[in-house]
Amino acid sequence: MSSGVPDTDAIVVGAGLAGLTAARDLVAAGVETVVLEARGRVGGRLLAAEIAPGKIVELGGQWIGPTQRRVAALADELGIGTFPTFDDGDSILELDGVTRHYSGTIPRLGPLVLLDIAQARFRLERLARRVPPQAPWSTPGAAALDGRTLADWLERGGMRTSAAREMLRVAARTIWGADPEDMSLLHALFYLRSAGGLDPLLDVEGGAQHSRLVGGSQRLATTLAADLGDRVKLSSPVSSVEWTSEGVAVGDGAGVALRARRAVIAVPPHLRDALGISPKPPGAVSDRFPAGRLIKCAAVYEEPFWRAQGLSGEALSDAGPVGLTFDNSPPAGSPGVLLGFVGGAAARRWGDVAVTDRREAVLADFARIFGPRAASPDDYLEQDWGLERWSGGGPTFAVPPAGWTEAGPGLATPFGPIHWAGTETAARWAGFMDGAVSSGERAAAAVIASL
Ligand SMILES: Cc1cc2nc3c(=O)[nH]c(=O)nc-3n(C[C@H](O)[C@H](O)[C@H](O)COP(=O)(O)OP(=O)(O)OC[C@H]3O[C@@H](n4cnc5c(N)ncnc54)[C@H](O)[C@@H]3O)c2cc1C
Incomplete structure (x- = not known):
């Protein structure tokens, strides 16, 4: 970091749910915090559009489930009800x-297809139980599981009927925004494990x-941001992050904007490279964790x-x-x-x-x-x-073969004064709002402990 007195204790990059949750916990612990957000709005992948006066439809993340306790607790604390x-x-x-x-x-399908789905579910969940959600790359047999696609597993006996395979393909396109050919089998297993099984997911x-x-999921972000007040700087894209053991200097391409003792990076993993972090973290996280x-x-x-x-x-x-x-x-x-x-x-x-x-x-x-x-x-x-x-x-991320085993260890492990948040870094409900909240909480706790 170029020399200089820190302007603040912590900088959070990204005002999505993860970054805002981290900022909230930091501020509550007395850590002076600034949030830098590229867009002219908060919420990231949460976005509401008005369809009638006072009525909205969500164009990004929206649902929550009964085992998603971190996001439910946050909604409760912010006074946002559910229906x-x-x-x-x-x-x-x-x-x-x-x-x-x-x-x-259960759809009305032939008995062979239903049996096929039941058996595939059993086999997938049994395999998923082997995956430690904090460290999928250390799963027994990780290289083999990460070396093939979900499609390959399905074709080679994972699902025997084309109807079952087609249903899974359609579901995958919404769950991951990806086809079974695009994704590592280990990633699919991690996702199942992280969600607690196929039923909780589907x-x-x-x-x-x-x-x-009530009122849409983006309210989580706008309410958090309102509480943070002018600590949140909109239209502030970060394109350089220089760090030493002393702290970080964050810039927008036109020079150093702000210095801090710690940074929480809360952007999706594939956008990390665009932050120009120097010295560069090991592992090709941005390349190996595409959305x-x-x-x-x-x-x-x-x-x-x-x-x-x-x-x-x-x-x-x-x-x-x-x-x-x-x-x-x-x-x-x-x-x-x-x-x-x-x-x-x-x-x-x-x-x-x-x-x-x-x-x-x-x-x-x-x-x-x-x-x-x-x-x-x-x-x-x-x-x-x-x-x-x-x-x-x-x-969210749709990790291709070899992604987890090559770059997994760099996804959430702190690097110098830099801590990582964002739903993709969560162990539980990765990819969901719940994972975003828990990742922000984890990163904030680590920063607080390190200060
Ligand atoms: C269509 C869709 C449907 C979904 N459905 C659901 C659902 O029903 N339930 C559910 O739980 N989840 C759902 N999700 C996922 C959920 O929206 C995300 O898991 C969650 O919002 C991610 O929050 P985050 O803070 O980790 O990341 P993001 O929301 O992506 O926040 C990252 C922030 O960083 C900012 N940023 C990026 N680059 C920079 C930079 N260089 N400088 C400064 N700021 C930067 C971005 O603008 C953004 O605000 C859905 C997502 C989509 C897109």
């Missing part, structure tokens, strides 16, 4: 040209999609008309760009909002076409699944997280 995700009625499965309606969590009732936050690509699409109607047809709004489809749908209407049920996810290879393909063509294709999917009324919404919104410079993808 259950609408889940009544039949769900729809469109697979290989056949449409099935079903209630509950289910609405009792799972990660169980509840929503997936996910486009979130919302169609707004006067009312959730599908409810009157006995439909939950949930569908899984392999027919078009939209893989999964949900009813995302506000708590009072008006207006009606249908949500569709376009992820992985579908997001790469459909992300490149004109907005009007994509909208048409998404609404055609909605209309085929929920009836012709779905073709003419009052409003249509979408967010392609792959086009967001300061996110560079979403929802």
Whole structure:
């Protein structure tokens, strides 16, 4: 670090949920803190859009589940209530040209497919139990598990029926914004372990999609930021971080902006290289931990008309760009909002076409699944997280083969005066808001202890 008296005790880079949680804990412990955020808003991958006066739809992260205790505790402390995700009625499965309606969590599929899914779940969860979530690279047999893709495992007996494999592909495109070919098997196992199993990950009732936050998830960030006041500096992209054992000097390309004794870096791992950290941390974390690509699409109607047809709004489809749908209407049920996810290879393909063509294709999917009324919404919104410079993808990391074993140890281990936060550095619920909160808490505690 160039010589100089520190301006503050700690600098937090990134005002997403992780950075803001870290800043909150630091300030509460009496550590003078400044938060530098590149965007002109806080929240990072949390983003609300207004669809009617006082009513919003989330274009980024939104649901929380019953085992996501850190984010639930934070919402509670901030006075932000929750409400259950609408889940009544039949769900729809469109697979290989056949449409099935079903209630509950188990679709009406042939016994062979159901058995295949049950066996694959058992095998995946058994393998996942071997993964230490704090250090996936030290899993017994890590090199072999990390040396192959999830697709390879599925093809070579992991799932024997093409219907089961196709369902997993569609789910993967939303969970990771990636296809099974893109991802290391070890990463999929880590993710399962981190979430506590396949059901907690996939289910609405009792799972990660169980509840929503009143007024939208971005309120977590805006409320935290309001409490931090002018400690949060918006439109302050960081592009240089020089460090010594004494501390850090953080700059924006036009020279040193601020000096501090410690830094908490709370940007997604693949954006770390853009921070120009010098001396450079070992391991190619940015290269080895890329983000997936996910486009979130919302169609707004006067009312959730599908409810009157006995439909939950949930569908899984392999027919078009939209893989999964949900009813995302506000708590009072008006207006009606249908949500569709376009992820992985579908997001790469459909992300490149004109907005009007994509909208048409998404609404055609909605209309085929929920009836012709779905073709003419009052409003249509979408967010392609792959086009967001300061996110560079979403929802979270989709680690390719060899990523964890090559670069895993550098992901969360402090480096000189630099501590790492961000949902990808969490052991529990990595990739989710819950992981973001716990990572911020962990980084703040480490900084406080080191000071
Ligand atoms: C479409 C989508 C759906 C999702 N659904 C869910 C869900 O339902 N439930 C759930 O729990 N999670 C969900 N997630 C994931 C969830 O949103 C994230 O896990 C969480 O918001 C990550 O928080 P974070 O603070 O770790 O990172 P981020 O929110 O990415 O925050 C990082 C911050 O760093 C800033 N930054 C980046 N580079 C710089 C720089 N050079 N200088 C300064 N600042 C910089 C960014 O602008 C950003 O504000 C979803 C995400 C997406 C995209």
